[in-house]
Amino acid sequence: MESPPLSVVVPTIRGWPFAKLVLDPLREQAPRTGTEVILLDASGQPPPSKDEVGFPVRWLERPGASVFEMRREGYGLAQGQIIATTEDHCTVAPDWCERLIASHAAHPAAVAVGGAVENGTPGRTLWWAAFFRTQGPFMPPIPTGPTDRLVGAANLSYKRRMVERLGPEDGIHIDNLDMPALEPGEVLYADGGLRVAHHQPTSLWRTSVLDFHNGRATAGKRRERMGRQEWIRLGSMGVLPLYRTLRTYRTIRAKDRPAGTLERAMPAVAWLHLCQATGELVGYASGPGNSPSELY
Template identity: 30%
Template sequence: MISVIVPTYNEEANIASCLESLCNQTLPRERYEIIVVDGNSKDATREIAERYADLVFVQTSKKVGGARNDGAKAAKGEIIATTDADCIIPPDWLERIEADFAGHQDAVQVFGLVYPKEKGIKNAISLALANFFSRVGALTHTIYYTLGCNTAFRRNVFLQVGMYRCIDAGDDLEIARRTRKVGTVLLDPKLRVAFDMRRYEQFGTLTSLWEWIAIVVRGGDSETYSYSKREYK
């Protein structure tokens, strides 16, 4: 079984579309579960999520990384897949994740690329840059640009390496520094999800990319480094 973890907070405008796309996978529904871990939303996020997900609960750990960790602890699957509540997932996403792990026994983490939900040349260029970092990093075995909206782990390795760091940003990139010490971190360029651009638009593409990369380079130690506290729209 694959367990899909979706962290949420005040996502009533997006969560239904995300979960509908997860319910319409080519992988039979009985072979995966959907777990929504909510940051105590003030809107109808949890009520909407309960129409689709197998399990919905309020997180007890801090930040988005902590929400993913809470979901993994409750998961039944041998594979943990993570995405974001404002993403749209293609129908073959889980089937491709399953095939990637089956075809690469040394793989402990699989990740893919992103494309913008919103149209426009600026958005296309922004994510082309992010995908460029993903490809170059994977090719050179340096920085693994493993965005939390499109990544999956063998559950035993995820728990073994200590799961996500509970930091403000870059937790999804930092974890690959630890998983790669255990096995292969595999990029599947055909594993793609539709990515919401609102945070790139809010903070700026280059600022967001630089912040994430800087955290990875520094090691992502939340007890050593101080990160700016963000309020997302």
């Protein structure tokens, strides 16, 4: 049986009907392009019927698993020549599947292709602040071409040969930390026209908690292999929130955004960077704990 040109892996801890958000934009383009869609669900809720979903989706129930564990499992199950991932709170553009396939075909040396991320919830200053902090470097416009840094799991894809070089499936998997090193001649490639919208309309408390857990999960993972860079990061924790806040401001100034949004968001951006750094300190000290299971 011929393998599909593209597999899309989506982990969720919120299940159905929340997952309609990510699946509905794939309803027409996945069958049109022969794309395989794999959704791994840790919610423990009943899965939807085939009629409710509206197109073929491989729905796998994984009660209690983290999004990191499910994404790694999904990579191993995917049959596509290209293996992509997005998040359950993202909506892909109507041409996303076609553009992914075309971008990989046009750049055979690109073992990973990432795109841009737009803010799907622009209604409040807090939501802009959370978006600036996490997705700011990948807001449009982003340069198209080889790069040394790609977007995270919101809009990321790999050629099969890259995924096949992954190690064992156990433990949490964070894409920008766990993917294999590039081999000679391979590149990472950014496609500025490959877009998804990111939706996170949460309260200040919930956003703060999520950023704490994000910091703890990431630092807990880094703790497994403390090298020079990790020790420098740990040693600079006292000033890191301020540095990151200033870096966010410099980055977003060059991005497309409503006038005044950045300036109004900066106090919340600074607070959220502090929440992340606090989580990192806990992660370096005691590991990731239950933080991976709290993230989506």
